[in-house]
Amino acid sequence: MALDIHRFIQRFVEEAADHLPRLREGISALEQGRADREQINELFRAAHTLKGSSRMLKLTPVTALAHSTEEVLSALRDETLNVTPEVANLLSQAVDGLADAVSRLAEGATGEELPAADQALCRALESAAVGQASSLFSPATTTPAPTTSLAPESELRLSDTVRVRLDRLDDVIHLMGEVLSGHHHLHSLVDQARELSASLPVAQQAPFNAFSRELKDSVFSHDSLMSDLHDRALQMRMLPLSVVFDPLATLSRELAQSLGKQVDCRVRGSEIELDRQMIDRLSDPLIHLLRNALDHGLELPMERQAAGKSARGQLTIEARQDAGWVVVEMRDDGAGIDLEVVRQKALDKQLATKEQLSALSEQETLELIFLPGFSTKSIITDFSGRGVGMDVVKRTVVDELNGDLQLVSTTGSGTRFTLRLPLSLAMMRVLLIRAGGLTLGVTAPYVSELVECSTQSFIDAAGQRTLILRNEFVPIISLADLLELPAESSVTNTTLLLVVHHRHQKLALIIDSLIDERDMVIKPLPDHLRHLPLVSGMVSMGRNALASLLHVPALLEITRRTTPHLSAERTSAITAQRVLVVDDSLNTREIEKDVLEAWGYHVTLAENGRDGLAKALAEPFDAVLTDVEMPVMDGFALTARLRENELYRYRPIIIITSREKEADRRRGIEVGADAYIVKGSFDQNNLVETLQALLG
Incomplete structure (x- = not known):
């Protein structure tokens, strides 16, 4: 079946309408010496994307010019070419050529109807990319690019559909979000009215209560209507x-x-x-x-x-x-x-x-x-x-x-x-929390759970405060400290933890309080704030108040890079003995790895018993640490299989598990484990001392 290219050219035009302004802005930054490495990367990606998309649609003139442009940007990215006025001029002319082709497509031209790419310009770009001086390229007189980027249909037939500009639809959705935020504020006014009623003189309470009930009924009667209206607006997009x-x-x-x-x-x-x-x-x-x-x-x-x-x-x-x-x-x-x-x-x-x-x-x-x-x-x-x-x-x-x-x-x-x-970037479920004197938001998909516990339940693992949560080690960090905010002083017996996750990694954030949880309209960051790595957007709190949305993947990346280690004096006391750690929990594996590497051991990780067995048989290890509850092959079976191998018949095998029953301990001994450590009583010194004793 032949591909109907015409069906997708309009989408290419819309895609190019995003990339071309970025190219112009980036080239301007290059000319002024303001472009950093990341901006050059973005320029390169824009040209590369235009080349790839146009090639798929057989827009040969666009592909040729985008490819030559990409060559120059590749050389700039690799620092084999410096920005000169001539290079910037060539890039500007290339973007003009691309914009002209895109405008023709927007007016209804096909790939076959596009004029061929300017070969002199392409050669000049490619010569510049390899550092060869070429004669200064002077473009021929060209037809100015039309100012319109997307041309409407020449006729709009009367039917059951109408064309609406996307930016106008976005405006409607944005306004609906503002209305929803304002409506939510009315709920807080209802609560305030109920509290105020109790403080009024008895003679005034009856009429005020009647007003309060009418306000409450009116607000609640509009709840479903407001929600349905916003849902319908989103469905249009x-x-x-x-x-x-x-x-x-x-x-x-x-x-x-x-x-x-x-x-x-x-x-x-x-x-x-x-x-x-x-x-x-x-x-x-x-x-x-x-x-x-x-x-x-x-x-x-x-x-x-x-x-x-x-x-x-x-x-x-x-x-x-x-x-x-x-x-x-x-x-x-x-x-x-x-x-x-x-x-x-x-x-x-x-x-x-x-x-x-x-x-x-x-x-x-x-x-x-x-x-x-x-x-x-x-x-x-x-x-x-x-x-x-x-x-x-x-x-x-x-x-x-x-x-x-x-x-x-x-x-x-x-x-x-x-x-x-x-499903949509316009509205998501958000948890509003307070930390360091600020109200912050976290989108629900990144939230694992809220935990309230005593600080006495925390353990120390390689210098990192850690919580054992259902057989999993979860690092703990104060959100206020992480964001360099002043901590709110309050003396309590318990700590509130917001456990966030991304992929296989978890982190328990110490927060001051949970404020609310509701569906909220997500606002993109303004241009001057888009460099902030820890903030992904904003949400409206009503009355023109905004709260920042935390970007959880960036939070996890920062904490992963700052895992503390023990001192070098203690590390140097141990020769680099090889230890295999087998556990299906990523956090547990990483914490045990940090503890052991801090003491100078060389650690290899495996995610289940079968993976551990394959790695143990592929290369020798001085000791093996394994969990019990794992998919594919559990720790008992792994221990038994290792003891069948001559190499591991007498080498230390330590079981670290949450199973506390005496029957499980006996099972561990029966299959050949040298030590059995319960995670609930996990202590890094206990682990290291046990390993040192077994390794002699």
Whole structure:
């Protein structure tokens, strides 16, 4: 089936309308010497996206000019080219050419009707990119680009639909959000009226109570109406995922053919709807993931057959709804991601040192592919290898869309990317909390639970206050301290903890109080505040008061980087003995790793018994620490299997578990464990002293 290119050109025009102003603004910053490395990265990504999107739609003139522009920006990013007035002038002319082509498309031109790219300009750009002095390019007289970016239909037929400018619809939704915030404030006035009634003289209470009841009835009668009105407004901006999904199957076959590969692409769940804002921003990540799967993931037909696979690769793009989220998954049955190749490329590109890489888990090593400039391709082509794409995916999904991105890869079997996205960015469930004298918001998807407990229940793990929560170690930190806010002085016997999570990581934040929980309209940050990494948006509190929304992934990243360690004097006393830690809880693994590495041990992590057994048999360890309750293979079975191996017949195996029953202790001894430590009474000195005693 041939791809109906015309159907998607309008979407390309709208996408380009976002990228072109960024390019102009960035080039202006380059001319004035204000552009930092990150802004150059953004310029490069914009040109790269325009090139990739236009190529898929066979807009050859746009592709050619965007490619030449990308060459210059790539050289600037790699610092092999310096900004000069000539270079900035060439880039400005390139953006003018791109804008002219996009305007023609907006007026109804097809790819075949676009004038060819200016070859002299393309050659000048590519010469500049490699540092070759070329004759100063003087553009021929060109037709000025039309001022309109999106042309309306020449005729608007009378039907059951009308076209509404998106910005006008956004204004309606924004106003509805303000109305909702104001309506919520009326609820607080009802509460205040009830409290005030009790303080009035008896003679005035009856008439005031009548007024209070009428106010309450009026406010509550409008609750469902207000909510329905806002929901209907949001539904007007919903679009099915088919807008993004439908072209991907055909595009995948065309791109695979250009790479000499074969692919069957299956699309499921395209009828699920998302907010138009989400749909617009989702297009780029999915295109990048598609290119990644075809170029990096799927093997050539002969390679697949040699590995016992079908010559045709399998690519699945699937969406499903999960409560207030939409989960989009792209998976292939290719070769998977080679961790050694990732480590070596990270070293070659100086993205990490050997010491940093040795401290990373397998999952953290996989996620190096999301760094700007990272690519495992050995050669740069116009298709890939420039180190752009995967960082766009992470930035868009996590930072811009308040979503989650997970990566799973198995060598020889394939790779799966899972995007977890809110249905809309316009309104989300928000917890309002107080910390350090400020009212702050946290979107509900990042909230695990609220816990009120005594500080006596905290334990110390490698110098970090920690809470054991249902068999899981959760680091504790004061939110006020983290944000460098003054702590509110109050003496209480209990501490209120807000446990937040992102992917497999959890953090318990000490807060002062919980104020409220409700659906709230999310406001984007103004331009002058968008550099703040810990704030993702704002919410209106009524009466023109605003509260900042905390960006939980950034909070977790900061705390992960600042894990305290024990002193070097204590570390130097131990030779680098190798310890394998096996636990299905990421937090528990990381805490035990921090404790042991602080004492000088070299630690390897495994996420279940089978994974632990494979690693133990692949290379020797001086000791093994294991949990009991784990999927696939539990700790008892792992211990028994290790004792069957000659290498581990007498090496220390320590069970660390929440099982306190005497029968479980006896079972641990029966299968061959040397020590049995209950997590509820976990003490880092006890663990280290036990390990030292067993290792002699």
